[in-house]
Amino acid sequence: MNSLVFLLAGLGLLFAHLLRAPGRGRRDVALLCFALGLFTSAVGVKALVGAAGLGRTTDFDRVVNHAVAVAEAETDVPLIVFSGASYSRNALDDERLTAALREAGHPHKVISLSLEAAALPERETHLKAFLDQSDRVPDVVFIEVAAAFDYRPAQFFNNSKFSTRGIEQYDLRTSAWTGLGLLQGGCEGGADCLKNLGLTGAHFGLNALNIGLVSQGEAPEEAGTLASYDPQTEPRIPTTEDERTGGLRSGPDFRPSHGPLWITSLRAQLESDLKARGVRQVGYYFPPVLDGQKRAYVDGLCIGELSHAPCIAPTDPLLLAGLEGDVWFDPHHLLVPGANVYTDWLADRLISSRVLETSAVAAIPVEEGAP
Amino acid sequence: MIFTEPVFLIFFALTFGAYWFVRADWKFALGPLRLSGYELRLSILLLASAVFYGWWDWRFLGLIGLVIFISWLAALRTARLKPATPGRRAWLIFAIGANLAVLATFKYFGFFATSAAATMTAMGLTPSWPVLNILLPVGISFYIFQAMSYIVDTARGDLAPEKRIRRVALYIAFFPQLVAGPIVRAASFFPQMVRAKRLSGALVASGARAFIIGFAYKAGIADNLAPLVDPVFGNALAPGDADLSAWANSALIGATLAFGAQIYFDFAGYSLMAIGVARLFGYHIPKNFDYPYAALSIADFWRRWHISLSSWLRDYLYIPLGGNRGGEIKTYRNLMTTMVLGGLWHGAAWTFVAWGALHGAALVVHRALFGSSLRTIGSVFALILTQGFVLLTWAAFRAESFSDMASVWYAFTGLRDGGAQMLPWFVWLVPGLLALDAVLGLKGRKLLEGLPMLRQPIVYWSGLGALAGVLLALYPLEAAPFVYFQF
Numbered sequence A: 001m002n003s004l005v006f007l008l009a010g011l012g013l014l015f016a017h018l019l020r021a022p023g024r025g026r027r028d029v030a031l032l033c034f035a036l037g038l039f040t041s042a043v044g045v046k047a048l049v050g051a052a053g054l055g056r057t058t059d060f061d062r063v064v065n066h067a068v069a070v071a072e073a074e075t076d077v078p079l080i081v082f083s084g085a086s087y088s089r090n091a092l093d094d095e096r097l098t099a100a101l102r103e104a105g106h107p108h109k110v111i112s113l114s115l116e117a118a119a120l121p122e123r124e125t126h127l128k129a130f131l132d133q134s135d136r137v138p139d140v141v142f143i144e145v146a147a148a149f150d151y152r153p154a155q156f157f158n159n160s161k162f163s164t165r166g167i168e169q170y171d172l173r174t175s176a177w178t179g180l181g182l183l184q185g186g187c188e189g190g191a192d193c194l195k196n197l198g199l200t201g202a203h204f205g206l207n208a209l210n211i212g213l214v215s216q217g218e219a220p221e222e223a224g225t226l227a228s229y230d231p232q233t234e235p236r237i238p239t240t241e242d243e244r245t246g247g248l249r250s251g252p253d254f255r256p257s258h259g260p261l262w263i264t265s266l267r268a269q270l271e272s273d274l275k276a277r278g279v280r281q282v283g284y285y286f287p288p289v290l291d292g293q294k295r296a297y298v299d300g301l302c303i304g305e306l307s308h309a310p311c312i313a314p315t316d317p318l319l320l321a322g323l324e325g326d327v328w329f330d331p332h333h334l335l336v337p338g339a340n341v342y343t344d345w346l347a348d349r350l351i352s353s354r355v356l357e358t359s360a361v362a363a364i365p366v367e368e369g370a371p
Numbered sequence B: 001m002i003f004t005e006p007v008f009l010i011f012f013a014l015t016f017g018a019y020w021f022v023r024a025d026w027k028f029a030l031g032p033l034r035l036s037g038y039e040l041r042l043s044i045l046l047l048a049s050a051v052f053y054g055w056w057d058w059r060f061l062g063l064i065g066l067v068i069f070i071s072w073l074a075a076l077r078t079a080r081l082k083p084a085t086p087g088r089r090a091w092l093i094f095a096i097g098a099n100l101a102v103l104a105t106f107k108y109f110g111f112f113a114t115s116a117a118a119t120m121t122a123m124g125l126t127p128s129w130p131v132l133n134i135l136l137p138v139g140i141s142f143y144i145f146q147a148m149s150y151i152v153d154t155a156r157g158d159l160a161p162e163k164r165i166r167r168v169a170l171y172i173a174f175f176p177q178l179v180a181g182p183i184v185r186a187a188s189f190f191p192q193m194v195r196a197k198r199l200s201g202a203l204v205a206s207g208a209r210a211f212i213i214g215f216a217y218k219a220g221i222a223d224n225l226a227p228l229v230d231p232v233f234g235n236a237l238a239p240g241d242a243d244l245s246a247w248a249n250s251a252l253i254g255a256t257l258a259f260g261a262q263i264y265f266d267f268a269g270y271s272l273m274a275i276g277v278a279r280l281f282g283y284h285i286p287k288n289f290d291y292p293y294a295a296l297s298i299a300d301f302w303r304r305w306h307i308s309l310s311s312w313l314r315d316y317l318y319i320p321l322g323g324n325r326g327g328e329i330k331t332y333r334n335l336m337t338t339m340v341l342g343g344l345w346h347g348a349a350w351t352f353v354a355w356g357a358l359h360g361a362a363l364v365v366h367r368a369l370f371g372s373s374l375r376t377i378g379s380v381f382a383l384i385l386t387q388g389f390v391l392l393t394w395a396a397f398r399a400e401s402f403s404d405m406a407s408v409w410y411a412f413t414g415l416r417d418g419g420a421q422m423l424p425w426f427v428w429l430v431p432g433l434l435a436l437d438a439v440l441g442l443k444g445r446k447l448l449e450g451l452p453m454l455r456q457p458i459v460y461w462s463g464l465g466a467l468a469g470v471l472l473a474l475y476p477l478e479a480a481p482f483v484y485f486q487f
Helices: A004-018 A027-051 A059-073 A086-091 A094-103 A120-133 A164-169 A172-183 A189-208 A241-249 A261-276 A292-303 A317-321 A336-353 B006-021 B037-080 B086-122 B140-156 B165-173 B186-194 B201-233 B249-280 B298-304 B307-321 B328-346 B350-370 B379-398 B402-413 B425-450 B457-474
Strands: A079-084 A109-114 A140-144 A281-285 A328-330 B027-030 B033-036
Touching: A004 A027, A004 B201, A004 B425, A004 B457, A027 B457, A059 A109, A059 A120, A079 A086, A079 A120, A086 A109, A086 A336, A094 A109, A094 A336, A109 A120, A120 A140, A120 A164, A120 A172, A120 A261, A140 A261, A164 A189, A172 A189, A172 A261, A241 A317, A261 A281, A281 A292, A317 A336, B006 B037, B027 B037, B033 B037, B037 B086, B037 B140, B037 B165, B086 B140, B140 B165, B140 B186, B140 B307, B165 B186, B201 B249, B201 B425, B201 B457, B249 B379, B249 B402, B249 B425, B298 B307, B298 B350, B298 B379, B307 B328, B328 B350, B350 B379, B350 B402, B379 B402
Parallel strands: A079 A109, A079 A140, A140 A281
Antiparallel strands: B027 B033
C-alpha cells in the first residue's frame, strides 16, 4: 500500500460528490469529453505513479531483486546472466553452474533470470530492469530460445489471463510485439488468432487504464526476493522409459533456419541494446526437452539465424543419454537430478566454447587441490 | 458475485436489458398461464435474484425458499383470523419462531454450543456434544429480518397479505439488497411493485450516481484500507491469526482508526450501490448512512449509522418491549436489551455483544443526561467525545477476543509495552478522508450552488471520465468481499 491511495481517494471523493448530471446535451460531445477525461486522468495517474517509483509488482520483480542481491554480493567477478522461461527455471541451477565454472578456473558468477511462461518481451523488460537496478553490466547474457514462444507469441495466456503479471507486462511495447507475432501467423487458426488478439488488446487496455496500479502500487525493489532456480523433486506428469528414450533418441534432421520475422527482429534489437549497454557477448541456449523437434528447432537456429553468436542447443547425444532416467518433472521440464546433469553439461559447453575466455576479468588459475 | 466484480456488471447489464425490454402493458397467455408485462418484469427480477444468490452457494436457495414459504403462508393465515384469537397468535409465534430458529441454527448454533460448553467446563462438568460446523448462508441476518418485517407488518394491518408467493419472494430476495441490506420494510416495498415505472434519463442519472459514489467508497477506499487493518487485527474471515503483541501502540490506534473508516466506506458503499441498482429498476430504497462520523452525540450517531437496522430494531423490538413508555428504568432496560441484541445480530461472538452493550450503555447515559436531545454540548467537544467513544468501541467490534480488545484500549493510554512493528505514516490521513467525505456530503449541494459551471455538460462528462480513471487505478485486482457479508 502507498500514500498515493489517499491522494487519489480524496480526488475520487471530490469528483463523486460534486458531479451532478446536467440536463440534456449532445451525446457525441459527452462521449468525447468522457474519453478526454479518462485519457487525461490515465496519463496523469501513470505519470504520478512513475514519479513515485511504483508499479504492480510480480514474481519477476522478486526474481530481479534476488539477482541484483546476488550480483552485488560479489562485485569483482564477471557476470553471466541467463534469461529464460520455465524450461530454464527448472533446469538451470545457477549456483551449481557458478561452482562448476570456478572449479574449472573461471571466476564468473552465473545468475538466472527465468520465470514460467515468460516470453521474450517480458524477459527483455526484466533484463533491462536488472541492468538498471544493479550497478553491474553482465559480461555475457544468454537468452533462451524456444519454439513454443517463437511460434506462439501469446503463449502466456495459456498459463494465465487477467492476472497482475499479465496486466503489468502488456504495455504498449509488449502488446505491439505480441500483436505483430500474431498477425504474422503466430497462432493456430483464425479463431485462436482472434482470441489471442482480443486478449492482447484487453490486457493492453487494462494496462493503459492503470487498473489496480495504485491499489497494488509498490516499489519493485521492495517486493522481496525469489530465487529463479526452482528445483523439483517429484514428477508432475510421470513419463515412461519408452517415452523418454523414444523422445531423447529421436533426432529429426535439421537445417539452418530462422525464427518468425517478429522474434528475429526482437532478438536482433535486444542483442543490439544489450551490447550498447556494455554487455560483451550475447548468446542463446535452450534446455533439454523430450520432444526432438523442439531441440532440433534450436539446433537449426544455432546454425542459421543465430550462427553469429554463441548458441548452445541440447542435442549432444551424451547429454541426452544422461537424461534417459527418471529425471523428468514432465516432458518439458527437469527434476533436480536432470537439472544437475544439464547444468554440469552446460558448464562444460561454456568452457569449451571459449566464450568466457575473453572476459573483462581474466580467468583465475586453478589452485592445486582446490575442490 | 459482488457489486464491484466484472461478472456483476455483466449480470446487471443482462438483467437491466431484459427488464426494461419488457413493456409493462404487454399481455401474455401461455395456455392457462396469463401474464402481464409488468408481472413478467417481476419474474425477471425474481429469477435474477435467484441467480445472484445461487452464485454463492446454490444449496442455500432452498433455505431462503423455506423462509419465503413460511412467511407467505403465515401472513395469509393470520390475515384470515380475527385479531387476538389464539390461532392467529399461534401462527404469528410459529412464523417468527421459525425464522428465528433458522437464524439461530445457521448463525448462532456454534456460538451457543461453545459458550454452553465453556460455562459447563468452568463449573467442573465435562460436556460431550457433537460440534456442528454449519456454513453461514450469506445475508441470512438481512433476509430473516425482512421476512419478519413482512409477517409483522401484515399482522399489524399495515399491509395486506400477498396471495402471490412470487411477490413475497421478490420482496425477501430482491437482489440489490439481499445480502447486506439496507433492510427494506415490507410496507414500503410492496406498493412499489405495483407502481408504474418508466426508464428515464433522470432515473438512470440518479441510480448511476448512487452506484458510482458507492463504488468509489468500496473499491476506491475501503478495499485499500484493508492492508492497514488486516495485518494488525488478522483476517476478519479467518479468525485466529492476529498477534497484537508485535505491534506498537500507535499501530493499534492507527489500525482501529483505519477500521472505523474501512467499515464505514465498505458498508455505506455497498448500501449506496444497492440503492443505485434498485433505483435503476425503478425501486426506491431508503438511505442507510447519513455521515455518521459527523454525529455530535451517540443518539445522533445511531440515527446516521446503519439506519435501516436501527429503525428496524426500534420498530420491531424496542417499541414492542415498551419503548420509553414505562418510566426511565424500563426505558433503559429496553435500550440495553435492544442494543445487546443488535450487537449479537452483527456476529456470533461475545465481542459483538460487548460492542452492543457499550453502545447501549452510552445511549442510557446520554438519555439520562440529555433526554432525547441530539445536540448537547459544544460542537467540537461533542464531536471529539462521540467519535472518540465510537472509535474505542470499534476495537470490540473488530478484535478477535476480549484480550485483543483490552490490548487496543491499553494502547490508547500509551502505557502498554507495545512491539516494534509500525503502520505506514499515511494511516494518519484516514481522518482527513472521513472529514472530506462528510464535508462534501453535507455541504456539497451548497458548494455546487456557488459553482454552477460544475453542472455544465462538458465539465460533468470530463469529470466523470477523470473519476473513472481514478477509480480504475484504485480498483483492487483481487476484489475483497464486503465486510458486512459475514453478518
